[in-house]
Amino acid sequence: MSLNKVRVRFAPSPTGPLHMGGVRTALYNYLFAKKHKGTFILRIEDTDQTRFVKGAQDYILDSFKWCGITPDEGPGIGGEYGPYIQSERKDIYQKYAQILIDTDKAYYAFDTSDELAKMRDEAKKMGMPNWQYNGVSRMNMRNSLTLPQSEVDTLIANNTPYVIRMKMPRNEDVRFEDEIRGWVVVNTNNLDDKVLFKSDGMPTYHLANIVDDHAMEISHVIRGEEWLPSAPLHVLLYDALNWKRPKFAHLPLLLRPDGNGKLSKRDGDRLGFPVFPLDWTTIEGELYSGYREKGYFPEAFINMLAFLGWNPGTQQEIFSLEDLSNAFSLARVSKGGAKFDPEKTKWFQQQYIRSTHDEDLANMLEKHFPKGLSNSEKVTVCSLMKERATFIEDIIKDGAYLFDRPKAYDEKVLAKKWKSHTAGLIKDWVKIIEDLTDFTATNLESKFKAFLEEKELGFGAVLLPFRLLVTGVGAGPGMFDISEFLGKDEVLERIESGLLHIEEIKNEA
Numbered sequence: 001m002s003l004n005k006v007r008v009r010f011a012p013s014p015t016g017p018l019h020m021g022g023v024r025t026a027l028y029n030y031l032f033a034k035k036h037k038g039t040f041i042l043r044i045e046d047t048d049q050t051r052f053v054k055g056a057q058d059y060i061l062d063s064f065k066w067c068g069i070t071p072d073e074g075p076g077i078g079g080e081y082g083p084y085i086q087s088e089r090k091d092i093y094q095k096y097a098q099i100l101i102d103t104d105k106a107y108y109a110f111d112t113s114d115e116l117a118k119m120r121d122e123a124k125k126m127g128m129p130n131w132q133y134n135g136v137s138r139m140n141m142r143n144s145l146t147l148p149q150s151e152v153d154t155l156i157a158n159n160t161p162y163v164i165r166m167k168m169p170r171n172e173d174v175r176f177e178d179e180i181r182g183w184v185v186v187n188t189n190n191l192d193d194k195v196l197f198k199s200d201g202m203p204t205y206h207l208a209n210i211v212d213d214h215a216m217e218i219s220h221v222i223r224g225e226e227w228l229p230s231a232p233l234h235v236l237l238y239d240a241l242n243w244k245r246p247k248f249a250h251l252p253l254l255l256r257p258d259g260n261g262k263l264s265k266r267d268g269d270r271l272g273f274p275v276f277p278l279d280w281t282t283i284e285g286e287l288y289s290g291y292r293e294k295g296y297f298p299e300a301f302i303n304m305l306a307f308l309g310w311n312p313g314t315q316q317e318i319f320s321l322e323d324l325s326n327a328f329s330l331a332r333v334s335k336g337g338a339k340f341d342p343e344k345t346k347w348f349q350q351q352y353i354r355s356t357h358d359e360d361l362a363n364m365l366e367k368h369f370p371k372g373l374s375n376s377e378k379v380t381v382c383s384l385m386k387e388r389a390t391f392i393e394d395i396i397k398d399g400a401y402l403f404d405r406p407k408a409y410d411e412k413v414l415a416k417k418w419k420s421h422t423a424g425l426i427k428d429w430v431k432i433i434e435d436l437t438d439f440t441a442t443n444l445e446s447k448f449k450a451f452l453e454e455k456e457l458g459f460g461a462v463l464l465p466f467r468l469l470v471t472g473v474g475a476g477p478g479m480f481d482i483s484e485f486l487g488k489d490e491v492l493e494r495i496e497s498g499l500l501h502i503e504e505i506k507n508e509a
């Protein structure tokens with residue numbers, strides 16, 4: 001491996017569905033790898049078997065597939081550094097725990113969970129609610145630092161459950177340079193003696209994580225801010241094992257739309273937007289909704305996600321995955337939390353729907369169109385409706401009047417825009433329509449303009465009532481385009497029945 005080769009990893013624990021914050025972490029890793037012609041690795045961190053959730057790993061892979069983020073190495077993909085699932089690497093870790101013990105960087109601790117609970121209780125009673133197993137308290141506990149060697153040997157020989165803990169040095173400053181945050185300095189007196197290895201023969205996250213990052217030759221650890229407090233321990237472990245530290249970059253948190261706190265998995269459906277890429281149903285049957293099922297395009301989702309914590313430094317907002325790979329840099333990732341904006345997310349989706357070819361939209365909607373429409377009609381419906389649509393179904397839903405005559409007429413528009421002289425004006429306009437042989441949008445428009453000029457009227461005085469009669473609603477795509485699509489006879493019939501209906505309403509009022 002060349003020294004400067006970029007190798008990054010996304011290392012989720014399969015404890016549930018992947019939150020959009022997780023997808024963003026994966027995305028930034030992916031973009032960073034692509035930008036530097038490096039390697040993007042997926043590693044499953046499942047050493048905590050008690051938190052394992054069935055289906056979570058498949059969910060991660062399915063989400064990646066939907067988003068177009070393809071790992072270069074990982075489970076089911078292969079690579080020279082596998083296996084890529086930590087439970088399949090079980091035998092690797094013990095050796096390093098032993099080295100740490102042998103070099104006095106770690107120690108055995110035999111305290112039972114009852115003993116630990118008792119210590120915590122006593123500390124609480126003495127006004128110390130946050131008791132920690134650390135450089136001071138360890139001397140009052142049952143471990144290989146306090147017990148005679150012979151007793152330690154006997155306990156181990158008798159298979160007494162133990163854990164291996166980090167022997168956190170006293171009063172040392174741990175320093176490392178974070179690619180996003182700059183220098184981070186933490187005094188070890190603020191750190192506890194974390195468990196590195198458990199009696200079930202499994203390492204904890206901390207040990208497995210650094211052992212694998214080293215073994216997989218990870219050059220940059222790019223992960224969420226929630227892991228920043230663990231970084232000093234990781235740095236000390238690299239140093240203790242005489243390994244080169246990777247570079248670190250801790251990404252900003254994703255915040256709720258009001259900026260109040262971290263965006264959590266419960267927020268989504270509560271606040272009316274998804275926080276997961278795909279739908280996920282818990283074993284209890286609870287559904288967390290996903291962007292895919294809500295109708296977002298993966299391109300829009302990724303584009304939106306990329307901007308949550310990063311910006312290109314220009315006005316450009318629309319970026320394909322490839323554009324993002326070229327533009328991305330850690331230097332432009334912000335330190336401060338990134339506020340999630342559901343409206344902006346919809347805006348991205350709108351931009352993507354607008355830039356999708358009408359033919360492609362028509363194909364996507366194939367099953368949704370009412371029967372009897374020709375292909376070219378379907379394409380026209382898409383071209384008419386996509387400007388105002390957020391999701392592809394909106395094209396059919398909002399464009400219902402392109403298939404069926406209106407059953408009702410927007411009452412607000414009617415109250416506001418239907419004047420005593422409106423019906424008369426419409427009847428004059430109908431006369432012009434009746435004489436038209438060329439019923440194209442362009443011709444209709446020029447005839448309409450001439451009609452207004454002659455009557456010395458503004459656009460709205462007739463156009464809006466015309467729209468209301470033909471579509472039943474007060475807004476939509478160009479009325480002349482709609483008219484051309486419907487055809488002369490249909491337009492005239494709609495106007496006629498609309499007028500009858502409205503006059504009835506007006507008479508009743």
Ligand code: GLU
Nearest residue numbers: 011012013045209223227
């Ligand atoms: N397994 C950790 C997680 O679930 C990985 C943290 C890291 O990237 O070091 O997020």
